[in-house]
Each structure stands twice: as C-alpha cells, then as structure tokens.
Amino acid sequence: xxxxxxxxxxxxEGMLADKQLRKRNPEKVQANxxxxxxxxxxxKGLSGARIDEIAEKTKTSKRMIYYYFGxxxxxxxKVLEEAYREVREAENALELAHLQPVEAMAxxxxxxxxxxxxxxxxxxxxxxxxxxxxENLEQLDSIRLLNSGAIEQLAILCRKGAQAGQxxxxxxxxxxxxxxxxFSFFNVSNQHTFSRLFGETLFDGQGQKLxxxxxxxxxxxxxxxxxxxxxxEAAKGALNVKS
Amino acid sequence: xxxxxxxxxxxxEGMLADKQLRKRNPEKVQANxxxxxxxxxxxKGLSGARIDEIAEKTKTSKRMIYYYFGxxxxxxxKVLEEAYREVREAENALELAHLQPVEAMAxxxxxxxxxxxxxxxxxxxxxxxxxxxxENLEQLDSIRLLNSGAIEQLAILCRKGAQAGQxxxxxxxxxxxxxxxxFSFFNVSNQHTFSRLFGETLFDGQGQKLxxxxxxxxxxxxxxxxxxxxxxEAAKGALNVKS
DNA sequence: GTTATTTTGTACTAAACAGTTAATAACTGT
DNA sequence: ACAGTTATTAACTGTTTAGTACAAAATAAC
Numbered sequence: 001x002x003x004x005x006x007x008x009x010x011x012x013e014g015m016l017a018d019k020q021l022r023k024r025n026p027e028k029v030q031a032n033x034x035x036x037x038x039x040x041x042x043x044k045g046l047s048g049a050r051i052d053e054i055a056e057k058t059k060t061s062k063r064m065i066y067y068y069f070g071x072x073x074x075x076x077x078k079v080l081e082e083a084y085r086e087v088r089e090a091e092n093a094l095e096l097a098h099l100q101p102v103e104a105m106a107x108x109x110x111x112x113x114x115x116x117x118x119x120x121x122x123x124x125x126x127x128x129x130x131x132x133x134x135e136n137l138e139q140l141d142s143i144r145l146l147n148s149g150a151i152e153q154l155a156i157l158c159r160k161g162a163q164a165g166q167x168x169x170x171x172x173x174x175x176x177x178x179x180x181x182x183f184s185f186f187n188v189s190n191q192h193t194f195s196r197l198f199g200e201t202l203f204d205g206q207g208q209k210l211x212x213x214x215x216x217x218x219x220x221x222x223x224x225x226x227x228x229x230x231x232x233e234a235a236k237g238a239l240n241v242k243s
Numbered sequence: 244x245x246x247x248x249x250x251x252x253x254x255x256e257g258m259l260a261d262k263q264l265r266k267r268n269p270e271k272v273q274a275n276x277x278x279x280x281x282x283x284x285x286x287k288g289l290s291g292a293r294i295d296e297i298a299e300k301t302k303t304s305k306r307m308i309y310y311y312f313g314x315x316x317x318x319x320x321k322v323l324e325e326a327y328r329e330v331r332e333a334e335n336a337l338e339l340a341h342l343q344p345v346e347a348m349a350x351x352x353x354x355x356x357x358x359x360x361x362x363x364x365x366x367x368x369x370x371x372x373x374x375x376x377x378e379n380l381e382q383l384d385s386i387r388l389l390n391s392g393a394i395e396q397l398a399i400l401c402r403k404g405a406q407a408g409q410x411x412x413x414x415x416x417x418x419x420x421x422x423x424x425x426f427s428f429f430n431v432s433n434q435h436t437f438s439r440l441f442g443e444t445l446f447d448g449q450g451q452k453l454x455x456x457x458x459x460x461x462x463x464x465x466x467x468x469x470x471x472x473x474x475x476e477a478a479k480g481a482l483n484v485k486s
Numbered sequence: 487g488t489t490a491t492t493t494t495g496t497a498c499t500a501a502a503c504a505g506t507t508a509a510t511a512a513c514t515g516t
Numbered sequence: 517a518c519a520g521t522t523a524t525t526a527a528c529t530g531t532t533t534a535g536t537a538c539a540a541a542a543t544a545a546c
Contacts, residue, residue: 044374045374047287048288050503051503051505063506063523063526067524071504127370127373127432130436131287131374134435134438144440147441174444177441179426182430185433189370189373192372192376197386198390214418221465222464294533295533303493303495304495309536310492
C-alpha cells in the first residue's frame, strides 16, 4: 500500500543516514568485538588471550564485552561458533552439481586446500579447541548440522561417481573427508614447526602449488577405479586448474 | 676418610636409609620436573599451565623449578627439546635397511601412524608450539639435526626403491615426509573436534585400523610405478602386518 | 671440623587478570 | 514527556600468578 512517500516529507536520505550513522548499533558493536576476539584467541589461545587487550582493540569498552557475552568463555564460544559458520557456509556455497564427478572431486579438494590456506585464524582456533578437548564444541548443535552437510555433499558426489562407473563402489564419505582435511589442515597448522625444521621450500608459491596438486592426485587415485586412474594421470594437466 | 660413623652413634641404618632416600640426585629431580611439566604443558598449553600446579605434582618444590630452569619459558623449552629428542630417537631406531623397499616403506608409514597415536602428549606439544609460531624451536639446533636424519632415511629408501625399479624416479623425500606426517599427525591432533562433529567411528579400533591401512596404501600408490601398483593391490593383504 | 658450595623449603610480593559496581546517557514506545 | 529499556563509561575488587628473598640444610673441599 501507500508506503512512505506520503509520510516522509523532510528527508528520506536523512532518515537512512541517521540509521546508518546512529550511535547505537549493537550488532556492529558485537560484530566488532567478535572480530577482535577472533584474532586474539586465534593468536594467543583461550588462556593466553587477555580480555583487557581485546577490549583495547575494539571500538568499545571492556564492560560491553561482559554485557554482550557474559564472560571470557562465553565470548570464546561465540567466536568459535561464528568462525565455524563462516567457513562452512563458504564451503557449502561451492557449486559442484553441474560438474562431472572427476572434475567435481578435483575442484572440491583443491578448493578445500586453498580455503584452509586462506583462513589461518580458523585453523588456529580449531587447533586451540582440540587442545581443550573440543569441550566447547560439545554444546553447539548448530555447528554439527553445518558439518554434516559437508559429508552429505561428499556422499552424493561419491554416489554419482560410482553410478558413472568411474569411482569405486562403497566409498566412505567420512573417511574421504578425513583424508582431504588431513592434508589441507596439516598444511596450515604445522607450517611453523615444519618449516623451522625442514626449511620453507614446501611453503613458497611453487611448493604449495605442488602440494595442492599432489593432494588432488592422491584423493583421485583413491576414489577412481584402477582403469580410470591411467586416464586420469594422462589428462591431469587439463584438470585441476586454479580452484 | 672416617666418614660419619664416629658422628652417628644412634643409627647406622638410619643414616644409610637417609643416604639412599635423601641423597642429592639432581638429575632425577630434573627428570621428574620435566615429566610433570610435559604433562601439564601438553594438557593446558604454555599460558594455561601453572607453575604452582606443576610444582605440586612433582616430588620437589616450586623453588627447584626456578633453580634448575630459570623461568617458565625456560622450563617449557627444555620440555619441548626433551620431547622431540625422545620421539625422534625412537623413530631413528627403526630398522629398515634389511627390508625390501616396498616393505620398508609400508613399515615406515605404519610405524609413524602408530607412533603418533601412542604419543599424544608430543602431538599436543607440537600443536602448542605451532600456536606460538614455533618461536621456541628456533634456537634448538639439536632438534633440527635429529629431524634431518629422518629425511635422510627416507631419501635413502627412495633411492633404493628407484634402483630396484619399483619406485618412481626423483621422488621428493621431504614431500613424502610431509604426506606421511599429515595423515599421522592430523589423526591425533584433530581427533577431538572431528569426532565431536562426525562421530567416533573413525577412532575406534576398527576405524583406526582402516585409516592406518589406508594411509599406507595411499603412500605406496604415490611412490610405486604404475605397473607395480597393480601387484601391490593384489598382495596388499600380506604386507603391512602390524607394525 | 671449619668453610664454601649446592640444594631445598617457607613465606612473601608486585603485577596481571577476570569480573563487578554504580552511575548515567541514549534511545523507544506510548 | 515520561517510563522503560538498552548501551556505555570509569573506577574498583578479589584472586591468581610468576617470580623472589631469605634462610637453612646437605654435601663437598680443605
């Protein structure tokens, strides 16, 4: 119906600007706190991070952290939840349905590898959570749902590949996910100790490209039926182009 | 000379017992502190661990920790060094020279997998050290030496396999080590979050056996020449017996 | 057996830290 | 315009923590 034209004679722009500039903006404040806290927790761990330091780096005050998140652990848990959500949502946005199984699998693996590389804070948070025996993940059902989606996606892909006569029958999608994650995660999580001990060659541009390709190859060799492995080796160059 | 007989008329036995029980034994005291500290740091991290708690769990006092190790960081660094030494020494003790390349590789991978599983404290310490950007590893040249030995061992094995006409030419031992480590490490390091999100099926006896076998297979498929892969798949059951 | 050195225990301190109080400012619906 | 909610600040509190001061005991040296 007659929406706002008749009612806002002064300044529509003014109203909008007001709304944007408005001093109170709880969502932004919370988002700001969460952002800062993510960096701090990822950098220093749960016990290493300092509420005072987080507060200093936000645009607001320490009191507001307690106001919105209760206590340190509450803040940490929200950070964790948010980080998982962001990452999984990005992963779920991957469009694989229109691709052939082999291409889809190659793309999924390469994407996962790259995605981990570009989200080191998330990786560090997961490491920290493992140090804490994942006890803060326990409560978060929301996260479990998001993740089981990733497995479902893989299961569908496995079925498609098997039906196309290219993949092995009865692949275990969970195990496959474990394998893909192992490579992608380790590549980021252990970069510091590994390069300290063995040099940086695996972590420069060239080295990473190699590792990524290798990761794709190993997974494909694992899922493909023997007769298709040969074909794949031959066609390798053409597939797995950048993400 | 005339030690204490003349001075201890009351109880010679008492004195001896005294001597056995109370004798100075700095090495044992230090080893005891390091043991306790390893557990504590592995469990709670560098900032999470408490000197007072470590002290309580030792047979000695807080004062001694500072006496022997200077400060908290000094203690942590010694713990780290000791942990790396123990683990790498065990790995270097693996006898592979008398085995055929394929068996040797299978044994190496399976051993690494098992070894990580049975040293969770070490894994956790490495995770913690990665959280700290491996800055405490920087100084420890001793550790670097131990580790480059592991790579050398792999390089020799690769050469042997290639000479036997079974492995690919020009394998990169460092990359191979990265792959083996990725599986073995991730399997322990991310067990908590992974099982929380996806269930425990991969981490019970059956699941672990599967993952281990799988890890061996993937590595062998990677190093073997195509024509030997077929043979390997066929003979698989016979190889990779327990460790 | 006297003196010097190394090892151990007790009690303390100063700083860092998570969390709170209490007062007030800004906004909202009626 | 006022009652009620939401947002914000600065100063404060009690506890935890790494690290120390001081002294005493055990051992080694002479």
